[in-house]
Amino acid sequence: MDKNDQLFIQLVYLFQSTAMQGMGKMKNPVTDKIEGNLEQASQAIDMLEMLKDKTKGNLSKELIDLMDSILTNLRLNYVEEAGKADKKADEKEDKEEDEKEKGKEESAKKTKNDKK
Numbered sequence: 001m002d003k004n005d006q007l008f009i010q011l012v013y014l015f016q017s018t019a020m021q022g023m024g025k026m027k028n029p030v031t032d033k034i035e036g037n038l039e040q041a042s043q044a045i046d047m048l049e050m051l052k053d054k055t056k057g058n059l060s061k062e063l064i065d066l067m068d069s070i071l072t073n074l075r076l077n078y079v080e081e082a083g084k085a086d087k088k089a090d091e092k093e094d095k096e097e098d099e100k101e102k103g104k105e106e107s108a109k110k111t112k113n114d115k116k
Helices: 003-022 038-054 061-115
Strands: none
Touching: 003 038, 003 061, 038 061
16 A cells, blocks of 8 residues: 555545544544534535545545445434434424423413402
8 A cells, every 4th residue: 555545544534533523423632522513524524425526436446445434334323413413403492392382371370360
């Protein structure tokens, strides 16, 4: 494996790490915290897909297999994390709706008691 192949692999792993950090699967090395940012993850995956498309016909089978494996893994993890985020958003929305309804009921009770 030549130097350019090694550098290419490092670049692929850099985008993979960025995507995994964005999905909250790895700590951010700068802050040493788990920080989810699905937009960041999506961009890193998109960059890897673009890199695969732009290098088509110029990579060895080993590098193609590496890219395919990493992209498949990242996509599966992304779908999982996006599903979790959607569920959390739905739960938050339901909770806010319940609190709003509860507030209306309490307001109606108060109004009814004030009229007495």
